[in-house]
Structures are given as structure tokens and as C-alpha cells.
Amino acid sequence: MDDVPSGEIKQIICIKWGTKFGPEYVNRLHGMVSRNITPPFRLFCFTDDADGLHPDIAVRPLPEFDYVAPVNTRGKWPKSRLWGDLGDVTGVVLFLDLDVLITGSIDPFFSYGDPDDTILGRNPNTPFEKLGQTSVYRMRVGNLKPLQQIFRDDPQGVADTYRYEQRFVTRNAPGGVKFWPRGWLAHFRMHCVPVFPLNYVREARIPPKSRIIIFAGALNPPDARAGRWDEGDNHRPALDHLRAAFDGRRRESLSKHLRHYLRPVSWIDRIWRE
DSSP states (O other), X not given: OTXXXXXXXXXXXXXXXXXSSOHHHHHHHHHHHHHSSOSOEEEEXXXXXXXXXXXXXXXXXXXXXXXXXOSSSOSOGGGGGGGSOOTTOOSEEEEEOTTOEEOSOOTHHHHSSOTTOOEEEEXXXXXXXXXXXXXXXXXXXXXXXXXXXXXXXXXXXXXHHHSSHHHHHHHHSTTOOEEOXXXXXXXXXXXXXXXXXXXXXXXXXXXXXXXXXXXXXXXXXXXXXXXXXXXTOOOOOHHHHHHHTTTTOOSSOHHHHHHSOOOOOTTHHHHSOO
């Protein structure tokens, strides 16, 4: 597959560094892509550890990162490695976070808009701010390279100003950014989990028009499968979780405790697999 000209296939890229995500995340992403795309396609994984990856995944080394990543600010700033030169990966690429769930055809993500557009998801956490979300975005390789130089000159200063890399991209992408049509992306906590008190009696659902479900914050597919709000949480039966809201066992405010209950999600394994 590696000798197929890039202009004739759909190119998907992802990045894996460190130990937070194991090879199963990449392999399951590859499986979901393969079931929801019209071939030919190629999934490139830029990583510092290729052990355990499916042989059909095109492994590439992590692009050079010759500046100090911010340490005092939240945000996935190492993803900035992908803004510049990607070696033999050229042309238009669709970036996917490792912990997304693909629930419908992703073909439209390649045909929507102009090939030179930088297209992001719309961040639902900030409805009054025109802010992009970078769990799923499309770009032409190299179009965001100017952002690397701005960031390289003062990484911590940029991070302090923008807080998250997605805000930095939204505000500084050459030519501006566009957004995917509403409904294509679903935010798991905001669009899938029922609101209180229904979250105690109903499991999360797949929004009918969604193509990809994103997981922001500390909640990932394994947590959703187990009924945990984050990896540090332990699932409790609904009644016990309700009691904990009033007997001193809760870790946060009453309103957050009540909203942050999740029943185990039975459909995760049907989608999140190789």
C-alpha cells in the first residue's frame, strides 16, 4: 500500500507519543476507519513506539520537535509536531485523535469544502466563541507551518495566551479556519450522555446524524464502557452514587457530582474494535 500515489487515496493521520495510549488505540482506529470509508485509504501513525501496531498502518517517526513544550498550561501542544513538514506524507490529510469513535461514513470529511481549507470541529464548550476543536481536522500538509515558528519563538508565552492549541490554531491558521457541518461531530459528554436525572436511568446514546464521537478531557472509550466519568473514577450503582452525593463521599460540588454519573455504555465494544 505504501507505493500508492498520495493524490489517489484518502489520507488519515494520527499521533502517538509516550505511554498514555497503547497500540490498541491505533489498531482500533484503523479498524473503525476501514469500516467507514470508501477505499483506497491509508492511515499514517506518527509515533515514537510502533510495537504492536497493525501491519496495514503506515508508521512514520515523530516529526522534529525542537522547542520546549509548555509545562504550566493545559493543552495537547505536542500535536504541533504535525503542523509542518511530514516527510513523504504530502497533500490533504484528515487528522483523528486516537480516542474517537467512528459511527458513520467519513467520506464527506474529504470532499467537504475546498482542498486548501483548514477545517476544524466547532467546540461546543464555548458556544459564544467561534472556537475550533482539533480532535478531527483536515489540512493540506504544510499550511500550518507558520504556526510552528510563532510557537517556537515563545512556547510558554503562546500557551499562556491561548491556553489550548486548538484556540491557537483557530486564531492564527493562515487564511482562517472553517468548520464541519453541525451534527457530524458529537461530543460524548455533551451530546451522548443524558442530562440529569436521566443519566441515572439511561445509558449514553449515539446521536443519529453523527459520524464521529469525540472524547474531550479525561473520559475515554474504556471509561465510557465501564461507566466511569474519568479514569480515576470507580463505577457505582446509581443508588449508591446518589447516596454519595449527600453522605460526604463526593469529590466535587453537588451539581457536578449529580451530572457526572454515567451508566456503562453497552455499544462501545461494537464500534471500538479492530
